[in-house]
Amino acid sequence: MGKVHVTIDGIQVYVPDDYTILEAAKEINIHIPTLCFLKDVSEIGCCRMCLVQIKGKKGLEAACVHPVYDGMEVRTHSPEIIKVRKKNMELILSNHPAICQSCTRSDSHCELQALANMLDVHFSNYKKYQETVNQNAAVDMDDGISIQRDPNRCVLCRRCISICNNIQTVGAISAINRGFNTIIGTAGNRGLDDTVCVSCGQCINVCPTGALQEHRDIDSVWDALYDEDKYVVVQTAPAVRAALGEEFGNPIGTDVTGKMVTALRMLGFDKVFDTNTGADLTIMEEGTELIDRIRGGGVLPLITSCSPGWVKFCEHNFPEMIPNLSTCKSPHEMLGAIIKSYYAEKNGIDPDKIVVVSVMPCTAKKFESQRPELAVDGRADVDFVVTTRELARMIKSIGIDFNAIADGKFDDPLGQSTGAGLIFGTTGGVMEAALRTVADIINGVSSDSIDYMEVRGLEDGIKVAEVKIADLNIRAAVAHGLGNARKLMERVKAGEHFDFIEIMACPGGCINGGGQPLQVSDVRNWVDFKEKRAKALYKGDREKFIRKSHNNPAIKKLYKEYLGMAGGMKAHKLLHTHYVNRKDD
């Protein structure tokens, strides 16, 4: 790769020759406005916000996709460029409902609003068009189990299409109709719940407006909290604590576990438990399942089932791999089942009065909690799932000064957890947690080398590791992002041998789940926010006194007092499940 000299607004810059004008301008701190552009996800130059003038060219060019060349001279602003950008924005706003005051995005995450501000657009210039908005663009809202789509708020930047089709390879949405009637829709314009959508929610994370958001479960949770008759228990997933702070102005990667627990108490939850404990439980069950399958000649590779987006993806696209999926429920479902059985019995609470609320970094968990096959005796393990974002909204809505409150501690016994449970929140974490436990079980002694660095990291979409434990050579693979999962499954189908595979549906794992705090494209394009969130989890793991799931005293007690053996009869009834072939859905 060579480097080239480019002059932007009179300033010389020397950049790699595969740079775009946008990247070159960034080098000299010129921020060219973008709307449709999302680095490595959507680079299609369709929104026409980043138009610049290249000397010697007649038209204006899109800086986000136009490559640099040696001797190039670029102007990023001129009366003409400003006029075109501004008018373009006014046109977009002329077809956008002015309901900002009740839009969840307007709380500093609406890129459209930010851009309109930046371009100094005036309502008076486009208000004359407003009268046609409703009659022309009134399209039905699709409010599914996990995801809510409002085509009226959509600006057709198509980032959601790119991430759904190119990164996740799910292919649930695309542009339909033409011209002014274009909307982002599904095949046959069905609701997302009736499509191959896996509810991963990555589309929400990349949406610049409020057109995409999670299905709202806040109100049901408030109802339960204010119901005197209910015993409302909350549990929080590992990745939530590594990101929730962003909603309150903390730097990306701030661990806010203590304040989160306090805030949950202030919201009125009767008990605050930790899904990490559920994760430890999952490791006991899944680790046992792995050893059993390897020793007993069962179906290999064993593939993790913690990620509900991945599970649905597998059911749609690789139903032939269903026997490979671990029968283990995901950690919050396991914990929910234990709360409504063991915990209820022990404390003499009627399980029908218990409401389990899961705070998850995930939108697919909403769908998962409603899967009928996950219920025990007709009773759902988890009643409501709210996302990290929804929790932040609840905290804000009752005026808690989040950053000022004291740190709290999870309740016993289901708040005791290990470092292993904590790293569940990022890619490679489930694998590492499982290996820590499996190694000790097989070796029969406690090992000190417990950092499996080869399965960590976000750089590679697919990570492969050979791990030798006693007489066993375990060939393990980790994939994050469904596009990578698809590639890995193709490799398995082509005959490549693996013993154990961890898959997380979202790129980077749960820390970048579809329910996590939003980061606008300006951050996503230039800052590795996933890495920062993951670091918070690994730091927490290092600082934990207990870092292996099987050493969690609460888990030991649970097996001793209630479950018996890992993988035993009772465990199977409460903690395991089965799957559905959705090939023809």
Place this chain on the structure above:
Amino acid sequence: MAAANNRDYKTITEIRELREETLKKIGARLGRDNYDGAEIHLMVCGSTGCTSSGSGKLLEKLDELMERDGLSEKVAIVKTGCFGLCAEGPIIMVQPGNYMYTQVTPEDLDEIWECHIKGGSPVETLISQNESEFFSKQKRVALRNCGRINPECIDEYIAFDGYEALSMVLTEMEPEDVIDTIKKSGLRGRGGGGFPAGTKWEAAAKQECREKYICCNADEGDPGAFMDRSILEGDPHSVIEAMAIAGYAVGAHKGFIYIRAEYPIAVERLRTAIGQAREYGLLGKNILGRGFEFDIEIRLGAGAFVCGEGSALMISIEGNRGEPRPKPPRATEKGLFGKPTVLNNVETFANVPQIIVKGLDWYNSIGTEKSKGTKVFAVSGKINNTGLVEIPMGTTLREIIYDIGGGIPDGKKFKAAQTGGPSGGCIPAELIDTPIDYDSLTSLGSMMGSGGLIVMDESTCMVDIAKFFLEFTVDESCGKCPPCRIGTKRMLEIITRITEGKGTMEDLDELEELSEVIKRGALCGLGQSAPNPVLSTMKYFKDEYIAHVRDKKCPAGVCISMLRYIIEKESCKRCGICAKNCPVGAITGSKEEPYVIDQDKCIKCGVCMSKCPFKSIMKNA
């Protein structure tokens, strides 16, 4: 003639022998004294225009007559491509002698059969009066075989120098020579942009890539345009041959023709032609035994206008929603399936074989300095000879309209002509002597476009015309970029308001501003040119816009909202016929009370005016 000696191709010698044999067979058609085949050739137009005006029935009837009279030795019936005078279809031309019969009915056919075919004396009363004026100023290069050969018979194409260019290229020329010839010919893209074809070929040839593609754009989508359809219906092999030549020149072995599914006849003839070319080894692994491989696939488009845009067309061929993408990279670097691709339009290709065979001097002698050769136009609108014409570049609009087109019907005055379809603009009457070439049209704010030419007379409202094209653009916008998706829609809302008499002077400024933003901001050429019809009508007919806005009047009397029918009290005899005929009961009156039209109820159908025996009802624009 089957290929000999286990070969799956014909040699150049065999093709040349076949040419001579065929020429002898159809010698009578050419007026030669020395011929083998039938002595009379009845050329029946089988293109879309004449098929819809009934040429199919004539062909059936001719078969019956042939059988009845047993004349199959003497008479040949040839289903041809378009003659061009589509307004007067169905057309039959009797050869030798160029006797052109137009608007032929089955009864006419009986007479022609008896008198002309059997009796030897042409039916003067049925012979077209327009034929000579229509053809005399034309120069048929791209359309050279339309109406002259049976497009479903490869031998007839071969007879008229067909595949001679390919033979020459494969034996006598290096790929660089071919590119050099096309560059020097000055052939420019006939699809709209006018980009030099040779330069495009050269750019693709330079790419070091084993896989390259030749694409033919047959996604003709301008309203009223049918140049490419006619070429493919009348002479499909000329495009196939040219694509093979282009393949040889740039190093491609595969071609795609992207054609709209609404062109069933053209698709069928292309399929037949490709099949025949393969059979003769003119497409395939070892063309003419010269070791060159090239084959062509047809891809059907679903009719989206935007798929005529190069990048959208290729994305559509790849199986995705047809939408343009930003350039660079150009198609010649990364086109179809990410490989270097040459995309030319049908008419551009149709010129290529002739340039090779007849040479640069011949081609350079046609046209103007910067626009060489001819251009095919589909002429429609308010003109007598609606149809397809091919003129040397530099011909004036006046010559097309008055000499070739036979002038404006009903003695009305010429007002303007629209070229370039929805991407083009209008040329007003005062510029009727402009010579037509790429640069002059662009300088007038219009463009050559693919060749649609719509003639408008004094009864045409220019605001209404701009609205028509804008409606088209709004419908056909792909929706990818906001300036086109929302901008054209807003323009249409404004212009609709103006035609309804609700416009303001600020609206005119807003139209201009929106036009500018769309021109500069839209992603693709179609979006960028979408405001052209508005801009050019505003440039030349601003007074009409102002009349609509300020005076609330449509000078041409077209915009219905502003139209008023008024009963003239003085001449009204109070007969009541108008009131009886009014379909909405908008007219009241009696012997005692004068008849008046309630303007709120009136639907402006004009029945009252046509029924009034005393001409007392006036249309007030």
